[in-house]
Every structure is written in C-alpha cells, then in structure tokens.
Amino acid sequence: MNSFSSGRVFPQGSRVPRRRLAATVAVAAMALTVSALPAGPASASGGSGNSRKAAALPQIMSMARPGAAIVDLSPGQRRQLLENAAKAAPETARALRLGTREKLIPKDVIQDADGTVHTRYERTYAGLPVIGGDLVVHQHKGAARTVSYASTAPLSLPTTTAKVPAATAKKSALSTATAKGTRNAGAHSAPRQVVWMAGGRPTLAWETVVTGVQQDGSPSERHVVTDAASGTTLENAEHVESADGNSLYSGKVTIGSTRQDDGSYALIDPDHGGHRTLDSTVNSNGVLLTDDDDVWGDGTAANPQTAAVDAAYGAQTTWDFYRDSFGRNGIADDGRGSYSRVHYEQQQGIPLANANWQDGCFCMSYGDGADGQHPVTSLDIAAHEMTHGVTSATAGLGDVGEAPALNEAVSDMMAAAVEFYADNPNDVPDYTMAELDDLHGDGKPIRYMDLPSKAGISSVGYAPLDYWTLQAKSDEPHMAAGIGDHFFYLLAEGSGQKTINGVDYDSPTYDGLPVAGIGLADAAKVMYRALTVYMTSTTDYAGARTATLQAAADLYGTQSDTYESAANAWAAVHVGNRYVDHIAVEPLPTEPVATGQPVSRQVTASSSRPGPVTYSAKQLPLGLTINRTTGLITGTPDKAGDYNSVVIITDAAGDTRRIPFVWTVLASGGHFFVNPTTYVIPQWGVVESPMEVLGKPGKAPSDLKVTVDLDHEFSNAQVIDLIAPDGSVIPVKSWGPWVLTPELHETYTVDASAVQARGTWKLRVADGTPGFYDLDPGHLQRWSMTF
Structure with a gap:
C-alpha cells in the first residue's frame, strides 16, 4: 500500500471541486478498427469547472449487456490482441484525431464475451512519454467505439527543448526527495524527458527516479517531475506501496x-x-x-x-x-x-x-x-499490496489529486474481498484492515470500512474521511481512501446496524438516507470492471462514480437495483446524486436571484427507467417559468421576497419526485443593482457575469462602486474588469498582490463617467494563477454596482 498505515453537473452557486474523471467520448464506427479475437475459453461531486475541454459522456446503456463478462484470455490470445493493437495504433491515433506528433502504445487489453475489446494505451509526444495522457479504447462489436481519457486537454508543446539541463533537474530531484525524508537518496538512472499532463495542461518536464530508504526503513522509489522550463517541481510521489503491521x-x-x-x-x-x-x-x-x-x-x-x-x-x-x-x-x-x-x-x-x-x-x-x-x-495486507500491482497494470491510478487515495481504497476493497473469498477460520472475513496485527498497540484495526473515522487520528495527524469533501484532493492518501472504503462497504452490505461473521457494524450515510447493499461478490465485480475497463491514471472519486455506474450498467443494466445501489452508495459518501423513486436530480440552482435581472437556471434530472423525464414547478418567483421538456427556468423576477417553490420531476414510468425549497428574490434597481448568481471561474480561464441596469438615463458616475465577492485558492491572482454596455473595458482589480488569500470581498471605486449607465453591464474575472499550479476552480459568488 502507499504506506499501509495502510458526474455531476454543478448548478451555478455550487462549490465545484477539480474534476479528473476519465471523460468518455464516442468516435466514428468506421474510423477506428482494432482486430479482436473470437471469444475464448463499463458531490466528490465532479463538475468540470475549468478551462479544459470536457468531452460529453455517452448515454449509458439501459439494459445489462449479457456479453459484458470478461473473457479468460490465454497468454497467446492476449499477446495477439496487443500485437493487433500495436499494428493498428497509427490508424487508431488518426481516428481519435490525435496530433501528428502523438503515438499510442498498447499497455493492456481486456475482451468481453460479446467481442467488445477494451485496449489501454500509453501515449507519446514527439517520442517522449506522456504522463497522464493514457486512454482506453472501447471497441464495441457492431456499435460506435468510445474512449476513456485521462485528460482531454489538447496535447501540444511550443518546443521539446529543455531550458533546464538534466543535471540540474537531477540535483533538484535529489534535494526534493531528501527534504521529503528519503535517506541515502540517489538517482536510479539519468532523468528522462517527459510530457507532464497529469496537472491539466501539457508541460515539458524531467522525470527523475530517486531511490533510497523511507523513514520507516522501506525501500524508496520516489518519482520527481521537474518543469523543464522553470525548474519547478511538478510532482513528487513515492512509488513503493508500503504497509505498517x-x-x-x-x-x-x-x-x-x-x-x-x-x-x-x-x-x-x-x-x-x-x-x-x-x-x-x-x-x-x-x-x-x-x-x-x-x-x-x-x-x-x-x-x-x-x-x-x-x-x-x-x-x-x-x-x-x-x-x-x-x-x-x-x-x-x-x-x-x-x-x-x-x-x-x-x-x-x-x-x-x-x-x-x-x-x-x-x-x-x-x-x-x-x-x-x-x-x-496478514492475508489482507498481502491482498492489499498485490492489488496495487493489479492497479498499476491496469488503470495505473497516479500521483495527482484524488487518484492516490482511490488507489489505496481499491486495494482495501479487494483485500476485504480476498478475505471473504478465502473464508479462513483463523482469519474470519470482515470489513476491517489488519484487525489481528495490533498495529498501534491498542488491539484495534487500522481501518474500518463501515465508518472510516472510527480509526481515530493517525500518525499523520488526521482521521480518515467518511465522506467526500474538498479536503480529499490534498489529504494524505490513506486518510482520503476512507471515502472509497466507505462507499464499497455500503455497496456490498448497505447502511445501518448489522452483524456479519460476529462483527458489529453501523454505517451511516451523508444524506441520512438508507442504502441497500448488493452483496460483496457483486460489489467486487463492479469495482473490478470499473478499474480495469474504465478508470485511467487521473481518475478521481467523481470519475470512479462514473466508471462504476458504467460497469454496473454493463453487468446488470441501468434499470437494475444494482445500478441504483451503486449510485446511492456514492451519494451516501457525498459523491454524485441519489436515486429516489428511480429519479436522480442534480442539486438545484437555488441561490438568490434579483428583480430586474434575467434568470437562466437549469434543473437536470434523470431516471433509471427508460424514456425522458418532464419538469413542472409550483410557486416559482413571479416572472419565472420552467420548460416542461428541458427543465430550464427562465424569466425576469419582478417582485422581491421569499418564495416556497417546488420543482416536480416525472419520468416516463410515472414515478414522481418533488423537491421543495425557499427561493429568495433580492431587490435590484434604483441606485443599487446586484447579480447574486454564482459563476465558476475556470482554471486559467475567464468568466463573465451580466447585469441589467434599467431606469438610469445619462452617464454612469465617476465614482461608481463595484462590490465583488469571490472565492479562489489564489483570489489575489484574479484579474477583474467591468465591461460597459458599449463594450468599453474599465479595470477594477489588477493581478496581485501575491499573498495567499482564499476569498475576496471588496468594494472598488471606478470612473465610469465616459459611458452610458443604462444597458447590460458585465463583470469579467480572469484567472491569472501561474500555470504550474493545478487548483480547484474558484467562484464569482455575486457582484453589485451602486450608482
């Protein structure tokens, strides 16, 4: 283990974490061919919220695919499939519209009983390995091919010539590894030039493998990635998966x-x-x-x-x-x-x-x-460690964001499954880790899958997470693994109190609603297919939800109890949406609106039953209506106040879900105008929020007050401009000062006397965070003008 001491669409106004799920896109059926052998003996809620182009996910097949069972390939068959994939790699790259300098190298292949072949590729650019550029091609027999990407960002570099010499990168890597506690640090080999893509944008870099000894005496194999232009350390990760016991x-x-x-x-x-x-x-x-x-x-x-x-x-x-x-x-x-x-x-x-x-x-x-x-x-330690090997050979869950935590969680999941498979009377199967090792000298397990936080504060100073929060992105992997552990227990056994093999469990849920378990064997099948077929090196918890739902759809169909249980188990750990009466609804965009300001708010729902859903509403703010087919709420509120609104979703089978909420309408007009709608600030991108100013003849004042409320890990790096109705740009806030400030709540005075007051104004926020940072997107929470 890495030390054994071990989507959804966000409404405007939601706090949106970074999303690294493997986007899956369809490619033309005639454009991609990979030969297949005959069958032998698919909350962290993860909106994209950034400037990277996110590929649309295909509609998940509603019925189970009987042929989704994985074929037991002989070594010769597997070798033949990989050879075929290698021969077809140039054609595959063209079909995926990769650049002329990109090449695909087959890494792994899986074949389903119906002939569908899932080929996992590593990618190179100008001959350089691309870290975080892996993808999986799903060649469906008789249907369009789809692809799961670790990153959908365009892959191009202005140059492949490094400004930082290899010797400098090596020296920096050794220093970095030593600072992280690696003793007797030495370079395993000369740094290799790579393209680092796991951070969200392609960057020319050096990867140095530093070997030595960890603080606990385990071997160390630390991979340090150094920006080849600036010398900045992009990643520093230990690759020896280890376990206390x-x-x-x-x-x-x-x-x-x-x-x-x-x-x-x-x-x-x-x-x-x-x-x-x-x-x-x-x-x-x-x-x-x-x-x-x-x-x-x-x-x-x-x-x-x-x-x-x-x-x-x-x-x-x-x-x-x-x-x-x-x-x-x-x-x-x-x-x-x-x-x-x-x-x-x-x-x-x-x-x-x-x-x-x-x-x-x-x-x-x-x-x-x-x-x-x-x-x-112990058996669970051995199974956990070897599952790291399985993960490395398949999805290759990497060192960025939530992927390391997911890597740990998958090893815990399969370790539990191995215990139940063995059913050894000397090691009664359970949902705890190292329960007989007395690792901490207190006679207790080191991890509890039904309620991870029960393990208490660990040696790293944190308790395991029971539910997804933004902390999961940066938390120590074994602590953030609690989210995946909890999900798997809920998927296998369900929520609430129960006794299994003499062990008492009591698993709560984030939303307080129950989850029905599907049994350990089926839970393991779903996770294994998700890991080996759909996950990639950058998959996070939101991406894991997408992968497991696709796997559940493949194996059991979207109308199955298994599919809904998988979705609900994720919702129970605060990842994605829950099915209630077979209907799942994205969190409603219910932050306040303002009189006189046009509103466009999307309600999005889906059903596990076939057919479309329809939308209706009661007691919306005056001036707003909802589109029955699309769920889009539009209009202009004309009266301030609190409205006890209800949105009603009905599926084709007649199931209905009602969601009540209080919707506040603020007064906007006269000398004060406000737009309280929250907008996501894409990483390294730009967002504009409009505001209608009515009834204000003549020029705007020379002392126009502009109040801005936003959050961002580097709010000081946000550049803010006011766009007047005639298109004139009025600077509001420049870049800096370079001081860490997670929120900005300021009123600025600007001279707008050269433009007319009446019309549509826009506040533009541009993210000026340096490119070597990979952060969560920020949010323009609201803004106002006082004339």
Missing part, C-alpha cells in the same frame, strides 16, 4: 513448493506463475527459502519459515481470487508470478515494521514488526 497467522494451509535436483524443496509455487518466497535476513535482495521435508514453519514467529508460509499463502490466495472471480491470470494478467521477501529489514539489524509492494521489482517485502517478533504477513 505486526503479524497474522493463517493457520495450517497448503502452499506451493518445487522439488530441487538435490531432493530438497524450494518455496517456488509452480501453480501461481512460479511465485518465489525469499528470506531477506542475509541481504535485502533475499535468498530463496528451502526445506528438506516440505513442511514449512510451525505457526510461531520464532520459526523464520512461518512468515514465509503466510506470505506464500497470501500470494496464492490473492492470485486464486482474481483468477476465480474475474479470470485474471496473475497480477499483470500475463501468467507471471511476483515474489515475496520476508524478514525484510529497514537497515542492518533493524527490523521493518511495515510491508510494501514495489512495481520496480514486481514484489512484496514484509518486515517483522518494530520488535522483530511480529511478521507483517
């Missing part, structure tokens, strides 16, 4: 071994890709464990083979779970076994109180606990 026995188990020429036995598992278990007591690389009688360990920590038994058992059980549940042939789906190192030390003579997965060696390393007497080899 003490020990857990699995009782008497059968593990795989291989007889050697000398008659002894080696801990090499021939039935699981040749997985090897090594003893790292002599050196960190490990020495293959051997035995004369093929009876390994004695169930006590005093016997050095016992930890090896647990590690081997964890590896084979996790392999079997993925094979039997999803037809996956090993961690990378290529039949290749990993290897495990037990008794791993953080340095000579000092045991590692941890465990980790490392992509670089395709291996797990297990320490013996802080006291050297508690091997960190």
Whole structure:
C-alpha cells in the first residue's frame, strides 16, 4: 500500500471541486478498427469547472449487456490482441484525431464475451512519454467505439527543448526527495524527458527516479517531475506501496513448493506463475527459502519459515481470487508470478515494521514488526499490496489529486474481498484492515470500512474521511481512501446496524438516507470492471462514480437495483446524486436571484427507467417559468421576497419526485443593482457575469462602486474588469498582490463617467494563477454596482 498505515453537473452557486474523471467520448464506427479475437475459453461531486475541454459522456446503456463478462484470455490470445493493437495504433491515433506528433502504445487489453475489446494505451509526444495522457479504447462489436481519457486537454508543446539541463533537474530531484525524508537518496538512472499532463495542461518536464530508504526503513522509489522550463517541481510521489503491521497467522494451509535436483524443496509455487518466497535476513535482495521435508514453519514467529508460509499463502490466495472471480491470470494478467521477501529489514539489524509492494521489482517485502517478533504477513495486507500491482497494470491510478487515495481504497476493497473469498477460520472475513496485527498497540484495526473515522487520528495527524469533501484532493492518501472504503462497504452490505461473521457494524450515510447493499461478490465485480475497463491514471472519486455506474450498467443494466445501489452508495459518501423513486436530480440552482435581472437556471434530472423525464414547478418567483421538456427556468423576477417553490420531476414510468425549497428574490434597481448568481471561474480561464441596469438615463458616475465577492485558492491572482454596455473595458482589480488569500470581498471605486449607465453591464474575472499550479476552480459568488 502507499504506506499501509495502510458526474455531476454543478448548478451555478455550487462549490465545484477539480474534476479528473476519465471523460468518455464516442468516435466514428468506421474510423477506428482494432482486430479482436473470437471469444475464448463499463458531490466528490465532479463538475468540470475549468478551462479544459470536457468531452460529453455517452448515454449509458439501459439494459445489462449479457456479453459484458470478461473473457479468460490465454497468454497467446492476449499477446495477439496487443500485437493487433500495436499494428493498428497509427490508424487508431488518426481516428481519435490525435496530433501528428502523438503515438499510442498498447499497455493492456481486456475482451468481453460479446467481442467488445477494451485496449489501454500509453501515449507519446514527439517520442517522449506522456504522463497522464493514457486512454482506453472501447471497441464495441457492431456499435460506435468510445474512449476513456485521462485528460482531454489538447496535447501540444511550443518546443521539446529543455531550458533546464538534466543535471540540474537531477540535483533538484535529489534535494526534493531528501527534504521529503528519503535517506541515502540517489538517482536510479539519468532523468528522462517527459510530457507532464497529469496537472491539466501539457508541460515539458524531467522525470527523475530517486531511490533510497523511507523513514520507516522501506525501500524508496520516489518519482520527481521537474518543469523543464522553470525548474519547478511538478510532482513528487513515492512509488513503493508500503504497509505498517505486526503479524497474522493463517493457520495450517497448503502452499506451493518445487522439488530441487538435490531432493530438497524450494518455496517456488509452480501453480501461481512460479511465485518465489525469499528470506531477506542475509541481504535485502533475499535468498530463496528451502526445506528438506516440505513442511514449512510451525505457526510461531520464532520459526523464520512461518512468515514465509503466510506470505506464500497470501500470494496464492490473492492470485486464486482474481483468477476465480474475474479470470485474471496473475497480477499483470500475463501468467507471471511476483515474489515475496520476508524478514525484510529497514537497515542492518533493524527490523521493518511495515510491508510494501514495489512495481520496480514486481514484489512484496514484509518486515517483522518494530520488535522483530511480529511478521507483517496478514492475508489482507498481502491482498492489499498485490492489488496495487493489479492497479498499476491496469488503470495505473497516479500521483495527482484524488487518484492516490482511490488507489489505496481499491486495494482495501479487494483485500476485504480476498478475505471473504478465502473464508479462513483463523482469519474470519470482515470489513476491517489488519484487525489481528495490533498495529498501534491498542488491539484495534487500522481501518474500518463501515465508518472510516472510527480509526481515530493517525500518525499523520488526521482521521480518515467518511465522506467526500474538498479536503480529499490534498489529504494524505490513506486518510482520503476512507471515502472509497466507505462507499464499497455500503455497496456490498448497505447502511445501518448489522452483524456479519460476529462483527458489529453501523454505517451511516451523508444524506441520512438508507442504502441497500448488493452483496460483496457483486460489489467486487463492479469495482473490478470499473478499474480495469474504465478508470485511467487521473481518475478521481467523481470519475470512479462514473466508471462504476458504467460497469454496473454493463453487468446488470441501468434499470437494475444494482445500478441504483451503486449510485446511492456514492451519494451516501457525498459523491454524485441519489436515486429516489428511480429519479436522480442534480442539486438545484437555488441561490438568490434579483428583480430586474434575467434568470437562466437549469434543473437536470434523470431516471433509471427508460424514456425522458418532464419538469413542472409550483410557486416559482413571479416572472419565472420552467420548460416542461428541458427543465430550464427562465424569466425576469419582478417582485422581491421569499418564495416556497417546488420543482416536480416525472419520468416516463410515472414515478414522481418533488423537491421543495425557499427561493429568495433580492431587490435590484434604483441606485443599487446586484447579480447574486454564482459563476465558476475556470482554471486559467475567464468568466463573465451580466447585469441589467434599467431606469438610469445619462452617464454612469465617476465614482461608481463595484462590490465583488469571490472565492479562489489564489483570489489575489484574479484579474477583474467591468465591461460597459458599449463594450468599453474599465479595470477594477489588477493581478496581485501575491499573498495567499482564499476569498475576496471588496468594494472598488471606478470612473465610469465616459459611458452610458443604462444597458447590460458585465463583470469579467480572469484567472491569472501561474500555470504550474493545478487548483480547484474558484467562484464569482455575486457582484453589485451602486450608482
């Protein structure tokens, strides 16, 4: 684990977080061809809210696809599909309208029973790897192809010549890694030139892999990405997924071994890709464990083979779970076994109180606990770590935003699923992590999936999140993983009090409404398909919701209870919208309006039943009406006051959902005019808010008062102008000063005496945040003018 101590459309007025979901778009059926083999033996609420062009999502198929089951491909079939994809890559790139300097490199492929092929590609630009540019092509048999993108931003660079030399980037990376706690830091190899796209816009950069030792003694493989033009550090992420723990026995188990020429036995598992278990007591690389009688360990920590038994058992059980549940042939789906190192030390003579997965060696390393007497080899830890390997081989959830937290959560989800699959009486299946390890010396698990915050304050100074908030983007990944853990528990078991295998659970929901569980097996199926078919390196929680709903639609159909339960489980952790009476409604745009100011507010709803929805309303502010077909509320309010409004949505099946709310109309006119509608300020973009000024003949005053209320992580970097009715631009606020200010509430005096007062004025806000920052969009909350 990364240390085991481990959409929706936003109404104007909503606080909109950054969205990194993998947008999915359709491409012309005749334009894209990838050969497929015959079948052998799809709140954080994530509005886009930024300047990146977001691709429209296709309508999710309403009926389950019986052919959505993943085919168990033979190594030869998988290899053939990848070879076909590689041959077709240039044509595929043209069909996707990629630039002439872009190329696609197949990474993974999955085939459904109906012949649909999902091919995962990495991307290069002018021969440079593009980090955060991955995509998945879904070739649907007999239908249009669709694509899931990690980023839909145009990929182009003014130059591929770095201003910052590689040597300078390497020195900076080593310094950065050391500052982050990496001991004995050294560059694994020379920095490689890349295009960094995970931050939202393509940037020429250097990637340096710094190796060393983490503070807890685990190996360190830190990837530092440096802007090749400015030298700024764009990303600094640890890639060794590690876990704190003490020990857990699995009782008497059968593990795989291989007889050697000398008659002894080696801990090499021939039935699981040749997985090897090594003893790292002599050196960190490990020495293959051997035995004369093929009876390994004695169930006590005093016997050095016992930890090896647990590690081997964890590896084979996790392999079997993925094979039997999803037809996956090993961690990378290529039949290749990993290897495990037990008794791993953080340095000579000092045991590692941890465990980790490392992509670089395709291996797990297990320490013996802080006291050297508690091997960190529990089944859920092993399954968690190896699931990091599965994620790396598929979606590749990266190091930006919420993707690392989602990576951790997926490993927790599958670790729970492996426990229930094994059904080992010595480790009764549950929804807690490391429950028998006594990791913190308090006899408690380190994570609770039914209510993550129950774990309390962690060593990083935070408690796990139960629900999505803006904090999820920047929180420590294991803490933000609580959102995904909670979702999965609710999806599998539902909300409220219950006892499972003797363990008591009581899972609440963000909105206080119940969630019906679908069972662990089906929950795991939905998550696995979402991970391997639809998620990409930049997927966040909003994107995970989209991916799981598409997966649920593929497997069970949008009219199924499973589909609605998936949506409602996400809503229960404050991600997306809930279905009530089969109807889901985006949060209503109900911030105040003002008399004399035209209103255009969109109500958006959907039904899990086929057919369109219709809209009606009661007691809207005078002057406003709602379009029955589109749900658009328009008009100009003509009387101030509070209105007890009700919006009513009806689907084609006759289901009805009523949403009451109080809608306030402010007085605007005379000498004071206000537009209280909130507008999203796109990252590195521009937004304009209009205001009608009526009944004011003559020129505007030389001391016009302009009051602005906005929020942004760098509100000082917002440049504000007033656009007069004749198009004249009147500066209101320039860029700066460069002081961190999350909100701006100011009244400015401007000279508008050269223009007429009457007409449509606009306030224009341009985001001047430096390009190397990747931030949440801000919001122009309201503005007013006093004449």
